[in-house]
Amino acid sequence: MSDVKVVTEGNIRKIILNRPEAMNSITPAMLSQLNDEIKSADEDNNIRVIILTGEGRAxxxxxDLKQAASGEGISGALSGGNGAIHYSTREICxxxxxxxxxxxxxxINGAAAGYGLDLALGCDMRLMSDxxxxxxxxAKMGVIPESGGxxxxxxxxxxxKACEISMLGDTLNAAQSEDYGLINKAxxxxxxxxxxxxxxxxxxxxAPLAISEMKRLFRHGLTQDFESHSHHVLMSVLNLFKSNDFKEGVSSFIEKRxxxxxxx
Known part of the structure; x- marks a missing residue:
């Protein structure tokens, strides 16, 4: 059985972490497969939304801390004493x-801890079970939020607030997470x-082109000044005006359908 399960429902791709017996803790092989599935969904023109969730209660x-402790897992591979190597972040999930x-x-169907929390933060929206x-x-494990936190x-x-949450390291329930703005909805x-x-x-x-462009512009806007970003937005909207989806949006509005x- 695969540690990463994929289900497609129409234009929606569900990617499910599938090690319920280990609370979906991450292994190197699982990371690679998860990364491949995320890229595959993004490259599929029929997929308009990705849902990332876990199987079971987490x-x-x-x-995977058991692998890490034995030197077999991710931290073991990265902390060996065999000299320097090149580290790349390009294929990190x-x-x-x-x-x-x-x-x-x-x-977020259950506990999201450590890398699991960073993984959730890397998604565009977060819905969380109560x-x-x-x-x-x-900080309680002697590390940092290493994958985006x-x-x-x-x-x-x-x-x-970032310092409070990361340095105190207190567990947060769904109501607290929503109140802090860490999730969209409990x-x-x-x-x-x-x-x-x-x-x-x-x-x-x-309209999928508009949705993709929104996400791209949000991303670029994090590192652009307002004037540069405004120019980027103008170029994008002028391109969208040429799309069949824009024509369909206007037509459907006029025709009330x-x-x-x-x-x-």
Missing amino acids: FCAGL TVTLQRIDTPVIAV KAVLMPGF TWYLPRLLGWA VKAEDLDAVSMEWANKISAN APEFKGN
Whole structure:
């Protein structure tokens, strides 16, 4: 059985971490497969939304600590004493999530700890079960949020709150996570699948070129000054004005019907 399961429902691709017996803790092979599946979904023109979630009672418990302790896992591979090597971040899942243009919804069905928290932060939206928790206990393990947390937390929450969450390392329930702005919405556990599909279907029904361009512009806007970004936006909207989807959007509005966007 694969440690990363993929299910396609219409224009929606579900990517499911599938080591429930280990609370979906991450192994090197699993990281590679997850990265490949994220890229594959983004490259598929029929996929308009990606849902990332976990099988069983956890979203992701982080890196596999048993492997790490035995020197077999990710930290063991990176901390060996065999001399210097080149480290690349290009094929890291959280970097891929930030680079792709397909929107990604993290459906946090259970505990998200360590790397699992960073993985959720790398998604564009986060829906969280009212029975789930976020566990930013990096400092308690003698490490840092190594896969995006140090970049996302100050931007999502501001400097002081990022320091509070990461340096205290307290476990956060769904209500606290929503109050802090770490997630979009806390959802009753029994409604989580339905709500996540409702959100995904709403996004999928919108113009895919516009959705992808929004995500791309949000990403670039984080590093651009306002004037440069405004120019970038103008070039993008002028291109979208030429699309069949724009024509369909205008026509459907005038004709008072639901649009049928084709992504061209």
